[in-house]
Amino acid sequence: MENLLRPIYQERASHPGTLGVLVIEKTKPFHPLTDNFDVVLLIIVQDNEKPWFVKHYDFEGKKAAMHVVAEEQVNEWLISGSHRRLVAWLVNGKIIFDRNEYIAGLKERIRDFPYEERTRKIGVEFARLIRRYTEGKELFASRQYMDAYNFILHALHHLARLSVIEHGFHPEITVWNQVKHIEPEIFKLYTELLSGEDPLDKRLELLLLANDFSLSSKSKNATVHIRKVMNERSNAWTYQELMEEEQLKEYGIDLGALLEYMIEKGLVEVHRSETKGSGIFIREYSAIE
Known part of the structure; x- marks a missing residue:
């Protein structure tokens, strides 16, 4: 599945403002963590015209959701807890791109909880x-x-x-x-x-x-x-x-x-x-x- 989505996230990963990309795959027949999509792509960027941009895709009978989220919005969600799935995405998602170990740092921050x-x-x-x-x-x-x-x-x-x-x-x-x-x-x-x-x-x-x-x-x-x-x-x-x-x-x-x-x-x-x-x-x- 990751190979099929590569053209979507590779374009984003090549941009200097992209900090990291994670993939979260559906593992159960009904999976609230992915809103029942087969896969979720979480792309974190330094700045974005919109703090949170979402696009849905269909491919080979499956469906995917791409979330492009500004770094500031991620930090706000981590403090407020208003996006309940974010922590689970960061903890359970598979890292497929990580500029200067930004995602690894987020995972450590969640684990240590300063x-x-x-x-x-x-x-x-x-x-x-x-x-x-x-x-x-x-x-x-x-x-x-x-x-x-x-x-x-x-x-x-x-x-x-x-x-x-x-x-x-x-x-x-x-x-x-x-x-x-x-x-x-x-x-x-x-x-x-x-x-x-x-x-x-x-x-x-x-x-x-x-x-x-x-x-x-x-x-x-x-x-x-x-x-x-x-x-x-x-x-x-x-x-x-x-x-x-x-x-x-x-x-x-x-x-x-x-x-x-x-x-x-x-x-x-x-x-x-x-x-x-x-x-x-x-x-x-x-x-x-």
């Missing part, structure tokens, strides 16, 4: 967890149990990913298989929510109590990254400044929920400065060590 990168990824995952958990808790309080179930299930998934990262691993597509061995307590919460015999409201109530404790115990370590960024300057931050800070962009829409949770837990202090409006103040934030 501390700075890990704390940043933990912070992003914790922010997502807080938002889903908070929304689920509010829906539970208003007795919207089915909607609460959906948000709590997502919160549990983020808790599972967070646990995997804390143990020094990148979350895989089969994250619950990882968690089952790493933190069986979280796996037990998941199975209880899905298949417990208690009525749904009781299952949700017990899970919310367990989550409250888990979040509180993780809050300080899980916010190391954002507090470090906030402490890089002595004056307080406006929310807009936090949103625009390059090191915090991966937090996205979840930043506000995380900030309010950190205030509640005594990890962030609120400062108020006067405006021209009587009794109206601008809120600014600083991290508490």
Whole structure:
């Protein structure tokens, strides 16, 4: 199959901006890792007009997908975890071109999972967890149990990913298989929510109590990254400044929920400065060590 695809990737490999090419082949009748394509070509380039360009091919009754991804986009995905297959592609893919051992370096980076990168990824995952958990808790309080179930299930998934990262691993597509061995307590919460015999409201109530404790115990370590960024300057931050800070962009829409949770837990202090409006103040934030 690789020989058939050679004309496609050789043209890309000859370009000086191409950093590496990997092939990921389908090994099962239904293979989510390749979106059920027979083969995926991952081509990483220094710069591209589009950060992520995809083209599909047919050949000899088979189908292939080519993903041309800019280096900056790859780095963003590795931090945010928003492209769940990327790590699996990099780990399991066969290297067929590697300029200056760039792909080998990526594989080593994934294996070693450097501390700075890990704390940043933990912070992003914790922010997502807080938002889903908070929304689920509010829906539970208003007795919207089915909607609460959906948000709590997502919160549990983020808790599972967070646990995997804390143990020094990148979350895989089969994250619950990882968690089952790493933190069986979280796996037990998941199975209880899905298949417990208690009525749904009781299952949700017990899970919310367990989550409250888990979040509180993780809050300080899980916010190391954002507090470090906030402490890089002595004056307080406006929310807009936090949103625009390059090191915090991966937090996205979840930043506000995380900030309010950190205030509640005594990890962030609120400062108020006067405006021209009587009794109206601008809120600014600083991290508490």
